[in-house]
Amino acid sequence: MINLILWLLARMQPLIRAAGADYGQLRAIVQVKLMMDSRRNTVNLGRYGKKANEESNNAFLKTLAIYAVLGSLLSIGMLGTPEPGVLFFPLTLQFAYIMALCALTLISDFSTVILDSSDNQIILPRPVDSRTLWLARIVHISSYLTAIALSISLGGLLVVSYRFGALAGVVFLVMALLSAVLMVFLTNVFYLVLMRFVSEEKLREVINYVQILMAILFYGGYQILPRLMNTNEMFSRALPHEWWHFLIPPMWMAGAVNLIVKPAIDTTHLTFLLLALTMPILGLWAMNRFLTGNFVQQLNSLDQERQPAVRKDASGMKPVSEQNRGNLVDRLSGWLTRNPLERAAFGFAWRITGRDRKFKLKTYPQLGFALAYTVGMSFQKMGGMFYLFALYFAGIYVMVAQLQLSVSDNYRASWVYGSAPIRQPGDVLVGSLKALITKLLLPFYILIASYILYQFGLDKIDDVLLAFSNSLVMLMSSALMSKRYMPFSIAQDALSQNNTSRGILIAAVLGVVGLAHFGLTYLPYGVWAAIPVSVVLVIYLFSQYRKTGWESVEMGG
DSSP states (O other): OHHHHHHHHHHTHHHHHHTTOOHHHHHHHHHHHHHHHTOOOOOOOGGGBOOOOOOOOOHHHHHHHHHHHHHHHHHHHHHSSSOGGGOHHHHHHHHHHHHHHHHHHHHHTSHHHHSOOTTHHHHTTSSOOHHHHHHHHHHHHHHHHHHHHHHHHHHHHHHHHHHHOHHHHHHHHHHHHHHHHHHHHHHHHHHHHHHHHSOHHHHHHHHHHHHHHHHHHHHHHHHHHHHHSOHHHHHHSOOOOOGGGGGOHHHHHHHHHHHHHTTOOSHHHHHHHHHHHHHHHHHHHHHHHHSOTTHHHHHHHHTSOOOOOOOOOTTSOOOHHHHHHHHHHHHHHHHHOSSHHHHHHHHHHHHHHHHOHHHHHHHHHHHHHHHHHHHHHHTTTOOTTHHHHHHHHHHHHHHHHHHHTTBOTTGGGGHHHHHSOOSOHHHHHHHHHHHHIIIIIHHHHHHHHHHHHHHHOGGGHHHHHHHHHHHHHHHHHHHHHSOBOOTTOBOHHHHHTTHHHHHHHHHHHHHHHHHHHHHHTTSTTHHHHHHHHHHHHHHHHHHHHHTOOGGGBOBOO
């Protein structure tokens, strides 16, 4: 893959030099970045650690294969049957899917690449200007995003080429690639503009919450908006063109392909084609021309992580809000924990999960996805046991948060667990898990349950209570059956090796618990009778988890 990207880069030398960058320097930077991407981080923590095996990382290729399968199924469903005259709306949905997934990938996976300035210490002392460094970042990101866009659009390319000819397929492919370029432009514009107008002290925090919000909006909009539309009518009737269609990028791409498919050479379709071809390129040109002057300097200052100064009032005391926040955590830990070590782990996990930006970025969007999915499915007026599915959905997403609880960029500091006089690591595991349940699962579950009770009536309160207790059973069962790590003690690379087996465990536990609950709804007072049984099981599982010894704990990558 690296050789292919470098070969394509060589064909683009005139464009790179026209953009004001040094081709030799750019090629060298991109080559090093791609080589570093293929390496795996390892850590050795002495008697508590385990060194990972050196092996090639093919996770990205597996991801592309999954995207290709999902994209093909979507393309066959949307583009396989509609007549050419009504293909504009299905094509719009196809390109909206491509753009949404590319944008989500940029927000969740490549934001750290865009904003990373760790290489500045090596590159800045050399005679490398900001434009060359910025273009190297864009090429690096675009190489992966192009592969993602190609995998998603593979099914659509085959369907369009088979039904409407090779020319239509070529246009579809070009529009898919331009969709990825447009998302690179829009995402970078957002970051660069934000870097100019937000103070450096608040920038990372603002970006983190905007990333979370955008991820929720992209996913929620894609789940909810199609359910608000009459898609059957739109798939069977030609969609009349309106002026506001020229403001929606997926419609530019759809109109350009529809020009060949229909065929329809008119002012409307030619305008769509012009916008689709010019806006992504003009966007990158404008960003290269106007927004990258002090890009590297801003990144360099952004990388200087400052420890937040503890503000004090005139009397030398901490602000009242910080005192109240600390008192709340202390009170909760006093109520919910059994010993000092568990209490300390509760406060530690509570505070770190509120400060770690990557933890929030990995977990908070998942909770928003669950809420959007629940609301979106309720629009379909699904009866029966839909509300049970929604209630257990909350527990599934908190399992994702529990998985991320063991991950940290500063995982090498986990040597402190081995040096501290901790005889029973299970107390640390239980305390941190209780913090996660109290901070994430409980408020989020109350929100979902309130919506369910509003939609289906207060008589579902027994299902709400049993589902919450069963969610704790699922969470504890997953924690007991999977590998156990101390909080914030491993790298993300090490954790990703166990995702498949953990997913199978979660699916198995969910299936057993969910089906048992569904069956109890047919028995008189069956759900009420099961609640105390489930609570006792939760208590038992917590006690077993608390008994975890050092021989059962794995640390390091």
